Amino acid sequence: MELTKKRKKQLSEFCDRVRISFNNLEHLDQAFHHRSLTNEAHGVKNNERLEFLGDSVLGMVTASYLYTKLDNPEGDLAKIKSVVVSEKALAPVALKFGIDKLLLLGHGEEMSGGRTKPAILADCMEAIIGAYYLEAGYKAAEKYVLSFIAPAVNEVVSNGVKDFxxxxxxxxxxxxxxxxxxxxxxxxxxxxxxxxxxxxxxxxxxxxxxxxxxxxxxxxxxxxxxxxxxxx
Structure with missing residues (x-):
């Protein structure tokens, strides 16, 4: 799926907004491809494999940060981690980053409000992490993840594990x-x-x-x- 000038501009602006860099924007673009799109467009790859990878990177970065920054027992760390990497926590970050506007969805998913579904937004967040890990390596991916995970951890610690x-x-x-x-x-x-x-x-x-x-x-x-x- 060749990128148009408009799409390249949108992806570049996204990179600038979240302070990441891709030499090949097609790799980033794939992170925005929901499986509903690939069901309708022949030969287009979806973001599920990138999501699988990004989920692991997100978990590792978050666990390492919690272990380093907090002296809490394992149970507390696990509870905080489950909150900050949850669908409920990631989806609002995705909206803040403008990810909803860049998603590529199949017609049916688009019509059913998929662009703002928390699960789709959170999965895309993880896919972007996976794509960036492949593009720039662990340290760069870690820096990106911590840009939104560190404030989320601080918020949970200061407020306790309360719902939003x-x-x-x-x-x-x-x-x-x-x-x-x-x-x-x-x-x-x-x-x-x-x-x-x-x-x-x-x-x-x-x-x-x-x-x-x-x-x-x-x-x-x-x-x-x-x-x-x-x-x-």
Missing amino acids: KTQLQEKFQKKTKMCPAYELIAKTGPDHDQTFKVSVHLGDKTFGPVSAKSKKEAEQLAAKLALDKYSF
Whole structure:
């Protein structure tokens, strides 16, 4: 799949935004290819193998960072690691990085809101890590991973292992004496495979919408997005 000038520009801008570098942008581009695209486009590789690799690199970098920086017992380290590398934690980072705009999806997945599905966003995050590891090696991949994992670890340590809605409510109430307001924007799909689109309002500011397979999960993701972007 030959890259257009527009696509090359988008990928280059992404690299600049997250401070990584690729000599061959086609390698990076593959990280954005969801399997639904390869089901519809003959000969196009998807990002699942890169995701497999990136998941391992992400886990190793995170475990090493936790071991080096914290003196907590193994149980605490495992709990913190599970939070910061989770789908719920990675998906808002992907949105912050603009990954949703670069995803290449099949028509069916596109129509069902796949561009903002947490699982697809988190998988793409891991695929990018895998691609960058192959491109630039472990130390470069480690630096990229720590750019978003280190702040996430610090947040979990300072707040305790609390869910994002709880963290947002505590911070927003402390600042304004008001509560966050969650709004269900849309509910689509059949009963067995629904997608929920939710926004959260902090006073006159709105964050989202974000999509997930349950209303509860969508609210958590909206809360995480607000935590990342609101000035407390």
